[in-house]
Amino acid sequence: MDILKITYSGETTSISLYIENDTLVCGVTSISLVAYDTVAKLKTELEKITGITATILNSSSAFLCSKINEISRYFPAEVVGTGVYLSYDNYSSPKQVCETFSVPYANIVNSWFDNADNIITAQTGGFKFKEITETLTIDVHSDMLKTNDKYINKYGLFYVEYNELYLPEYAPIQSVSSLSIDGTSVTYTTLITTYNSIILTSSSEVSSFVEGQDKVAITFNYGYPKTSSYGVIASQLATYIIYDNLINYVSSGTQGLKPITATHSSLVLKEQGDNDYSQGVTNRQHIRTLFKGLPSKINMRIV
Numbered sequence: 001m002d003i004l005k006i007t008y009s010g011e012t013t014s015i016s017l018y019i020e021n022d023t024l025v026c027g028v029t030s031i032s033l034v035a036y037d038t039v040a041k042l043k044t045e046l047e048k049i050t051g052i053t054a055t056i057l058n059s060s061s062a063f064l065c066s067k068i069n070e071i072s073r074y075f076p077a078e079v080v081g082t083g084v085y086l087s088y089d090n091y092s093s094p095k096q097v098c099e100t101f102s103v104p105y106a107n108i109v110n111s112w113f114d115n116a117d118n119i120i121t122a123q124t125g126g127f128k129f130k131e132i133t134e135t136l137t138i139d140v141h142s143d144m145l146k147t148n149d150k151y152i153n154k155y156g157l158f159y160v161e162y163n164e165l166y167l168p169e170y171a172p173i174q175s176v177s178s179l180s181i182d183g184t185s186v187t188y189t190t191l192i193t194t195y196n197s198i199i200l201t202s203s204s205e206v207s208s209f210v211e212g213q214d215k216v217a218i219t220f221n222y223g224y225p226k227t228s229s230y231g232v233i234a235s236q237l238a239t240y241i242i243y244d245n246l247i248n249y250v251s252s253g254t255q256g257l258k259p260i261t262a263t264h265s266s267l268v269l270k271e272q273g274d275n276d277y278s279q280g281v282t283n284r285q286h287i288r289t290l291f292k293g294l295p296s297k298i299n300m301r302i303v
């Protein structure tokens with residue numbers, strides 16, 4: 001997703017831009033993405049540069065700059081001309097694609113990053129390979145509930161307390177920051193989180209989850225961290241998927257591409273005059289291999 005468009009109007013003929021290590025460099029100006037940590041703050045700082053205009057896209061004013069996709073200093077973007085569109089929080093990045101395959105930044109299409117993420121999520125049955133914070137209301141069904149007597153000390157002869165709520169579609173669950181059950185708030189520090197469930201303990205304000213529509217309201221963090229082993233594989237996989245898009249893009253004879261001759265892991269890609277498309281076959285072999293390294297889930301609704 002594009003979150004910021006950066007353009008220039010003036011006499012300068014070239015202004016390079018790259019993003020690395022939480023720093024955006026535009027021409028000779030360096031901007032800390034830690035100090036200016038939201039897109040709105042970044043826009044204000046960028047527009048202090050003479051001739052630069054920054055336009056916020058997709059209602060992203062409050063988005064964190066730490067999640068903006070990196071752009072390589074070795075393959076920088078060019079602000080003069082059509083401008084630069086910054087993309088956001090993908091498995092791969094322009095930096096990874098350009099540095100892996102020696103591809104000019106101008107040949108990269110931002111929509112490829114979102115497409116690659118969606119393909120990976122779909123092919124793994126819904127797994128996310130980045131941490132996501134989300135607030136939801138959840139309909140609770142009987143097949144989502146279980147009694148976990150390790151964390152409760154209340155028992156009834158004629159009733160069962162369902163103190164464990166399974167949410168396999170959001171696995172792996174990392175943490176919970178707020179929870180209410182049928183309108184009653186539960187202190188999040190009294191909860192236990194497992195790979196795919198949330199457990200009430202004897203210290204929680206509520207002893208059992210309640211079946212019904214919109215019975216649980218929750219704010220939680222889920223997904224494999226980008227720095228985890230699966231996160232790293234997903235990043236590599238997305239990079240190869242994006243390169244596969246580029247192969248097709250070049251092969252289609254699209255005009256206006258920068259000259260390419262890239263060699264990587266026996267892959268060879270030339271912009272024109274090359275009728276041997278074996279690099280596409282080899283690239284897809286890498287994609288299939290990387291997919292095998294990721295977990296997969298199919299219909300994990302019923303535990």
